[in-house]
Amino acid sequence: MHIKLAITDDHLLVISGLKAMLAPYPHISVVYENNVAAELMAALPLVQPDVLLLDIQMPEIDGISLCKQVSKAHPGIRIIALSSFMESHYIKQMLRNGATGYLLKNTDPEKLIRAIERVHAGEQFLDDVIQQQLLNEVITGQKRTVFEIPLTRREKEILKLIAEEHSNQEIAEQLFISLRTVETHRLNLTQKLAVKNTAGLVKEAMKRGIV
Numbered sequence: 001m002h003i004k005l006a007i008t009d010d011h012l013l014v015i016s017g018l019k020a021m022l023a024p025y026p027h028i029s030v031v032y033e034n035n036v037a038a039e040l041m042a043a044l045p046l047v048q049p050d051v052l053l054l055d056i057q058m059p060e061i062d063g064i065s066l067c068k069q070v071s072k073a074h075p076g077i078r079i080i081a082l083s084s085f086m087e088s089h090y091i092k093q094m095l096r097n098g099a100t101g102y103l104l105k106n107t108d109p110e111k112l113i114r115a116i117e118r119v120h121a122g123e124q125f126l127d128d129v130i131q132q133q134l135l136n137e138v139i140t141g142q143k144r145t146v147f148e149i150p151l152t153r154r155e156k157e158i159l160k161l162i163a164e165e166h167s168n169q170e171i172a173e174q175l176f177i178s179l180r181t182v183e184t185h186r187l188n189l190t191q192k193l194a195v196k197n198t199a200g201l202v203k204e205a206m207k208r209g210i211v
Contacts, residue, residue: 003120006032006049008040009082010058014105018053021109028116037061044074051116054099056083056090057152062188064093071098078119085150086133089192091126101125151192156210158185162198163205 005028009015015033022028032047034040037058044052052070056063067079080101081094091102101119103112104127115125126134151159154175161171168186172179190196193204205211 001027001117001120003028003051003116004031004047004049005029005051005053005116006040006044006047006077007053008034008037008058009053009055010035010037011055014055014082018112021112024109025113028113037063037066040066041069041073044070044077049077051078051080051120053080053082053103053116056081056085056094057150062184064090064097065184065188067094067099068097078122080115080119080125086130088134088137089194091130091134093191102130103127104129151189151208155185155189155192158182159189159201159205159208160210162186162189163202163211 005022007015007018007030009018012035015035019030019033022030031049032043034043037055038061054063054067054070056067058066063081067081070077070079075098078101079094079099080103081090081099082103082105083090084105086104094102101115101124103115103125107115107127111127115127118125157175158171161174166174168179168182172182175182186201189201193201195201195204202211
């Protein structure tokens with residue numbers, strides 16, 4: 001068994017750490033690594049990895065949305081979400097969007113290898129801590145509060161402008177990004193913060209002290 005692995009994470013130190021953990025295991029080879037998520041879709045047809053380790057919070061592109069794109073375009077690639085976040089919203093969204101694994105970034109080498117091997121074999125793998133948290137939520141009905149969910153720098157910028165009553169087009173012009181990108185961020189914010197409309201987003205912005 002030989003497994004071709006790709007790694008996409010915006011922190012080069014994380015990539016280096018993962019490669020160091022994988023070095024003693026010759027049946028897993030890193031065929032692609034990058035810290036710019038926008039380049040991933042173009043690279044995948046060329047490198048054809050079996051498994052992708054994907055950071056769910058990249059600076060410019062939402063890893064949750066990117067997971068869905070990869071899963072749809074390359075259903076044969078098994079995706080393991082890599083994150084420091086334990087919020088059930090992230091976990092469930094990644095699984096819905098095609099990930100078959102979810103690992104915390106403080107994982108140990110043994111667990112990393114086991115996760116890669118398991119998802120490569122067509123199984124699902126969730127970090128033990130994640131499994132316990134999801135089970136506790138089912139039993140107690142309690143979830144981590146929305147306020148604990150972190151936002152990227154770009155999401156905070158957009159949330160601030162939304163709260164200041166700027167239109168999507170105005171936000172796109174101010175931040176020098178496309179209208180589609182603003183719309184995607186806005187949708188992700190409503191999903192991530194579990195609100196239904198602009199009023200809910202404004203309320204969250206005030207709650208977080210962003211405006």
